[in-house]
Amino acid sequence: MSDAVLDKQVKKQKTRNRRVDPEIGVSLSWKTLKIQKQLVLMSVPIAIYLLIFNYVPIWGWLMAFQNYRPALSFGQQEWVGLQQFRFLFADETFLMVLRNTVAMSFINLVLGTVTAIGLALLLNEIKVKFFKRIVQSISYLPHFLSWVIAAGIVATSLSIDDGIVNIVLMKLHIIQEPIMWLSEGKYFWGIVGASNVWKEVGWGTIIYLAAITSIDPSLYEAASIDGAKRFQKMRYVTLPGIKATFVILLIMNIGHILDAGFELQYLLGNGLTVDWSQTIDIFVLKYGISMGNYSLATAAGIFKTIVSVVLVFIANYIAKRLGEERLI
């Protein structure tokens, strides 16, 4: 991305300015902190807030190595080493939950990216500005609604007696009688994927459309002179032009591969589909908060965090090797 290059230039310039200015030292010392007193006062309290709410809870990770009982004090807890983790990976429920999480996440990632790029490419071809803006505004409207509202809408649309999905499919003679979509596990992943697309596709296109707009128009002219057709221009000019955006978003998303979403699965899942709908987050909630098995639930949470961090670093490293824009 050109912004990054620009950023580097700005940084270089600032480094130079810094050297010119003899008043401000840049090494961390009491003296500098005193000179920059106001900046310190404006940022350190917020950093402390951050430490409390984001880093202090990491102490809680110790619970995963104990057989934690709320009634006992810290010193009295029984230490069990990696037993909780061993139990976790031997537990069929957890393995199923892991499968569901990865599957739904993967579906969301692929479907979300493909539809967002697809819609951006097609929107870009709309020449009537007004119409383009209307379509865009409407398409990202669902992004701003809560999952509670969205889940209600999904449930209504899929309902057996009056759901629009069943009605349309029956009118088109694709199915003979209404399907109970939410009562059968085999449909659940698909429903989650489709719901995500409905809610987020417009939002996803914003960034790709911006990337497409920033492609140098002379590239299209050159392609036209070479006799490229519309789809060839999409393939050889537009798609390479948005590659950097694609890679950076992919890296950002890969770290969240164990976040398949939680709300929709929790709100739409039921006893009949539990084998397909439960995700790691629901597992943690169920074992931890409802059943009071804090240690096991914490172990599952740690597993999730570690996988995320490792994946981000791997993705980042690969991007670096490929010479692409990277995140960290």
Add this chain to the structure above:
Amino acid sequence: MKAVTKGSSRIEPVVFHTINTIFMLFVVAITLYPFLHTIAVSFNDGSDTLSGGIYFWPRDWTLENYRAVFISGTIYHAAFISVSRTVLSTVLGVFLTTMLAYTLAQSHFVLRKKIGMLFILTMYFNAGLIPNYFLIKELGLLHSFWVYILPSLVSAFNLIIMRTYIRGLPGSLTESAKIDGAGDFRIFWKIIFPLCTPVLATVALFIAVGSWNAWFDTFLYASSDIKLSTLQYEMMKLLGSTMSTNNDPSLLAGNQHNQAQALVTPASIRAAITIVTAVPILFVYPFLQKYFVVGLNLGSVKE
């Protein structure tokens, strides 16, 4: 041969644009239909809705569903809590995020990298649900209104957006103030903050929407306390009851203390609450639209 290619090159764009336009209309229809349907159901007689066939337009007009929603005091209180938490989170969040972003945009600030790194890490690094729950408990925030405000005041993503924006402002704006002896806080408050309007609107929208839409914090930290219930949480409870009872109208009479018997059903009540809950967002979003596109793109630029 030449004539044929010429002919097809004239027809191809027309065919493409027609198909593309139709496809876009299809996207619009799929996005909008559920809302139109929900609005229609919310204005339609509950028992009539059960017989099916409501699409875009109410068949048997009534305001009974809305009356049933507003008859119970819970909804007013829930709306009050939702509005309070949203306003407070947004005002505090925007101010603190911008202030911190200002300090992190100063390249000579010695703690810039350290504090910045602390924030970036939180994007991927999370202690998890259980340790967070214990922290909230230890801090005495269970069943407290502040549990809605404190844990999510400043987020890394909003911080990156703000910092990128502030960095892009010309340095000369602040230099003269500095020469005149203005401190950093004064520069931030008098010069930088007013210049950030577009990105402030973006971040405010993100925070406000997040806060307005949240239900999980109520569920986790304050579910036993009806006084802290929010609109979304009321929706969530209603969703649970309508999904499990499969539109059993008898349930509602007890649930909503409603004397109107079968006139309203859980489905029609839910439609009405959905509209009530969605309207504030649908109302503010057209005004802020042009800003968040800018914000989102700023957010994707690293460092």
